[in-house]
Amino acid sequence: MDYFFTEEQQMMREVAREIAEKRIRPVAAEYDESGEFPWPIVEAIAEADLFRVFIPEEYEGMDLGTPVTNMCIVTEELSKACGGIALAFAATGLGTMPLLVAASDEQKKRWLPRIAAGTLAAFALTEANAGSDAGSVQTRAVLDGDHWVINGTKQWITNGGEAEIYTVFCVTDPSKGARGVSTIVVEKGTPGFSFGKKEDKLGIRASATRELVFQDCRVPKENLLGRPGTGFINAMKTFDLSRPGVAAQAVGIAQGALDLAVKYSRERHQFGQPISGFQGLRWMLADMATKVEAARALVYAVARWIDSGQAKRTTTYSAMSKCFAADVAMEVTTNAVQIFGGYGYMKEYPIEKYMRDAKITQIYEGTNQIQRDEIGRGLIAAAAAGE
Amino acid sequence: MKICVCIKQVPATTEVKFDPETNTLVREGVDSQINPFDVYALEEAVRVKERLQKEGEEATVTVLTMGPPQAEQALREAISLGADDAVLLSDRAFRGADTWATSYALAQALRKLQPDLVFCGMQAIDGDTGQVGPGIAVHLDYAQATYVAKIEALDKRKITVRRLVEQGYEVCAVRLPVVMTVVKEINEPRTPSLRGKMNAKKARIPVWKAADIEAPEEKLGLQGSPTQVVKVFSPPHREGGEKWTGEPEELADKLASLLKELEVV
Ligand SMILES: Cc1cc2nc3c(=O)[nH]c(=O)nc-3n(C[C@H](O)[C@H](O)[C@H](O)COP(=O)(O)OP(=O)(O)OC[C@H]3O[C@@H](n4cnc5c(N)ncnc54)[C@H](O)[C@@H]3O)c2cc1C
Ligand SMILES: Cc1cc2nc3c(=O)[nH]c(=O)nc-3n(C[C@H](O)[C@H](O)[C@H](O)COP(=O)(O)OP(=O)(O)OC[C@H]3O[C@@H](n4cnc5c(N)ncnc54)[C@H](O)[C@@H]3O)c2cc1C
Numbered sequence: 001m002d003y004f005f006t007e008e009q010q011m012m013r014e015v016a017r018e019i020a021e022k023r024i025r026p027v028a029a030e031y032d033e034s035g036e037f038p039w040p041i042v043e044a045i046a047e048a049d050l051f052r053v054f055i056p057e058e059y060e061g062m063d064l065g066t067p068v069t070n071m072c073i074v075t076e077e078l079s080k081a082c083g084g085i086a087l088a089f090a091a092t093g094l095g096t097m098p099l100l101v102a103a104s105d106e107q108k109k110r111w112l113p114r115i116a117a118g119t120l121a122a123f124a125l126t127e128a129n130a131g132s133d134a135g136s137v138q139t140r141a142v143l144d145g146d147h148w149v150i151n152g153t154k155q156w157i158t159n160g161g162e163a164e165i166y167t168v169f170c171v172t173d174p175s176k177g178a179r180g181v182s183t184i185v186v187e188k189g190t191p192g193f194s195f196g197k198k199e200d201k202l203g204i205r206a207s208a209t210r211e212l213v214f215q216d217c218r219v220p221k222e223n224l225l226g227r228p229g230t231g232f233i234n235a236m237k238t239f240d241l242s243r244p245g246v247a248a249q250a251v252g253i254a255q256g257a258l259d260l261a262v263k264y265s266r267e268r269h270q271f272g273q274p275i276s277g278f279q280g281l282r283w284m285l286a287d288m289a290t291k292v293e294a295a296r297a298l299v300y301a302v303a304r305w306i307d308s309g310q311a312k313r314t315t316t317y318s319a320m321s322k323c324f325a326a327d328v329a330m331e332v333t334t335n336a337v338q339i340f341g342g343y344g345y346m347k348e349y350p351i352e353k354y355m356r357d358a359k360i361t362q363i364y365e366g367t368n369q370i371q372r373d374e375i376g377r378g379l380i381a382a383a384a385a386g387e
Numbered sequence: 388m389k390i391c392v393c394i395k396q397v398p399a400t401t402e403v404k405f406d407p408e409t410n411t412l413v414r415e416g417v418d419s420q421i422n423p424f425d426v427y428a429l430e431e432a433v434r435v436k437e438r439l440q441k442e443g444e445e446a447t448v449t450v451l452t453m454g455p456p457q458a459e460q461a462l463r464e465a466i467s468l469g470a471d472d473a474v475l476l477s478d479r480a481f482r483g484a485d486t487w488a489t490s491y492a493l494a495q496a497l498r499k500l501q502p503d504l505v506f507c508g509m510q511a512i513d514g515d516t517g518q519v520g521p522g523i524a525v526h527l528d529y530a531q532a533t534y535v536a537k538i539e540a541l542d543k544r545k546i547t548v549r550r551l552v553e554q555g556y557e558v559c560a561v562r563l564p565v566v567m568t569v570v571k572e573i574n575e576p577r578t579p580s581l582r583g584k585m586n587a588k589k590a591r592i593p594v595w596k597a598a599d600i601e602a603p604e605e606k607l608g609l610q611g612s613p614t615q616v617v618k619v620f621s622p623p624h625r626e627g628g629e630k631w632t633g634e635p636e637e638l639a640d641k642l643a644s645l646l647k648e649l650e651v652v
Contacts, residue, residue, distance in 0.1 A: 007588075008581075008585070011581060011584045011585065011588075012581060014579070014584070015578065015579055015580065015581050015584060018578040018579060019578050022578055023578065044577065044578065047577055047580060048577070048578060048579070048580040048581060049580045049581035049582050049583075050581065052581065053581070062581060062582070
């Protein structure tokens with residue numbers, strides 16, 4: 001279906017598609033197996049200007065006023081070939097969003113051009129005891145002269161160890177709970193900032209997930225984004241912008257699996273005919289395709305609405321896109337394995353990886369339970385406000 | 388430094404069809420692509436440019452093709468892959484050119500462009516002669532280095548290249564200006580960039596005719612071509628053969644006796 005993307009957005013899609021098909025697909029299984037970080041591909045993505053699509057033009061980006069839609073387009077295309085490799089790109093987007101949401105012009109000038117050129121970023125909120133309940137983070141930042149001194153540990157940070165620029169959520173005023181959290185940018189190489197071991201994961205194995213360890217890590221005062229105490233709000237605003245990106249990753253993974261399943265159904269013969277000849281199987285494919293298209297339609301509708309600057313109750317719709325697309329991805333990839341039968345269960349075939357990769361989209365940037373919680377609260381609040 | 392790349396638009400399939408009347412390629416209804424070897428030539432040119440620019444030197448890459456008006460598409464694609472600008476040589480007078488007339492026309496255009504480095508592919512996948520690159524060098528009296536697998540060094544006066552030859556590699560230093568033809572191992576071509584694609588869309592591509600390159604008609608196209616392709620044909624498919632099935636030992640015996648019978652062994 002045609003989503004009437006602008007000419008530039010169509011170019012972004014073509015550029016991303018070529019990288020996905022020529023550079024990612026041939027090596028996706030290798031990276032999945034080794035868990036190595038896909039630097040050569042990240043460099044290709046950077047050279048192709050794709051890190052520019054979510055950054056404003058005055059900071060050497062090329063967002064052309066539609067950063068969220070662009071982000072979704074590129075993430076979807078890359079994810080069709082590998083949801084894990086695509087995440088090096090998408091998580092940089094996530095790590096950049098707090099800068100877009102809260103940074104001053106001067107701060108933007110410091111970091112955005114570097115990200116536009118392909119320096120990776122990461123978003124560091126989660127801790128061992130603060131997952132869904134992100135407001136209860138404990139990593140502490142104390143002002144000492146012109147520096148913040150940070151102590152604490154962040155857990156499961158995507159691009160951890162590989163990224164140069166980290167947006168870290170720290171408690172600057174413990175008396176205020178979630179209102180005492182601030183966003184501080186920490187660069188790799190800062191003394192007192194180190195990384196834990198790389199996690200061994202079910203899926204998106206080409207993505208690096210690490211602990212960030214801060215031990216008396218001193219960063220300049222000017223690295224705090226916005227005002228002290230706005231960190232939790234920054235995180236929530238970031239999620240409003242970034243969740244459609246996770247949704248796009250889910251759509252890409254689902255579409256990639258569906259494409260392989262359709263192809264396989266025409267090649268595999270049983271009972272003297274291709275299995276695509278069985279109505280029972282075609283109906284499975286029909287449901288899969290319908291759900292993927294519905295998810296895509298929702299994702300781009302939400303992304304466009306956010307980009308329009310007119311969006312109200314963004315959190316509700318952003319959560320809907322992420323929640324729906326992630327559930328679709330899990331269902332579609334599971335059924336794609338089913339269509340491959342026993343072969344689908346084997347690592348020799350590409351399809352089981354899609355199922356493993358899909359699972360994360362129901363978990364990170366807020367689990368799907370949390371998304372439903374947000375949607376439900378939004379509905380009630382809207383009703384109470386007489387909207 | 389001025390770098391030029393000669394690219395040829397070729398059918399995007401290896402199953403080329405010929406018009407039996409004229410012995411020319413049937414191009415209608417066939418998708419086109421940049422000759423694959425020329426993509427490597429372009430990539431190398433863009434890399435040289437980028438390296439020079441990093442060192443603070445000026446460098447530009449201009450792509451050049453001789454072909455029908457629709458060859459403009461190949462030039463735009465080349466811009467999306469990092470070329471700065473492009474020239475299309477297109478005129479009815481160029482039609483039916485053999486390798487002599489093709490390299491003459493390209494050489495005349497290059498005379499106007501005044502390059503320091505000219506990159507070509509090692510051969511075109513349709514015509515397959517591999518003569519155009521060296522032909523250009525001879526027409527211009529430039530040095531030439533064919534089958535280049537690596538650029539080892541480059542300064543304002545000379546370039547040192549590693550050539551792929553039958554026995555292995557040969558390293559040679561060549562004075563500028565030079566025409567080089569490249570082999571696939573020289574690099575891994577990039578995919579198009581977003582800025583490249585936007586530039587490609589905006590680019591204004593001049594079309595040069597015979598008069599623009601100061602080329603007399605008798606040296607161009609069919610008229611200027613000493614070679615004429617008399618006949619092009621595909622060799623007939625080999626038919627039949629025998630298929631044997633059975634136990635390995637049994638089959639080996641059977642094969643051995645057949646080979647003896649045929650007096651092969
Ligand atoms: C591979 C990977 C990459 C990640 N990358 C990042 C990153 O880059 N940056 C970052 O900050 N974090 C990242 N995370 C962390 C991720 O966002 C959290 O794992 C996620 O938010 C869930 O938190 P938790 O794992 O602590 O689960 P918990 O919060 O412990 O949840 C456990 C279960 O309880 C349910 N639950 C919890 N609260 C409620 C509730 N109120 N109502 C209903 N059910 C509830 C959850 O849905 C879940 O099913 C990553 C995680 C993984 C696995
Ligand atoms: C099947 C076939 C057989 C032919 N046989 C002969 C023959 O035996 N003798 C003969 O003289 N002619 C022949 N021609 C015509 C001739 O090949 C072409 O017209 C032409 O001159 C290019 O030669 P080539 O394709 O062999 O290119 P090659 O010499 O193999 O190409 C080498 C490089 O030169 C450059 N180049 C080639 N053509 C162009 C162009 N039009 N514009 C810009 N750069 C270019 C590219 O960088 C290319 O990689 C034949 C054509 C065909 C299709």
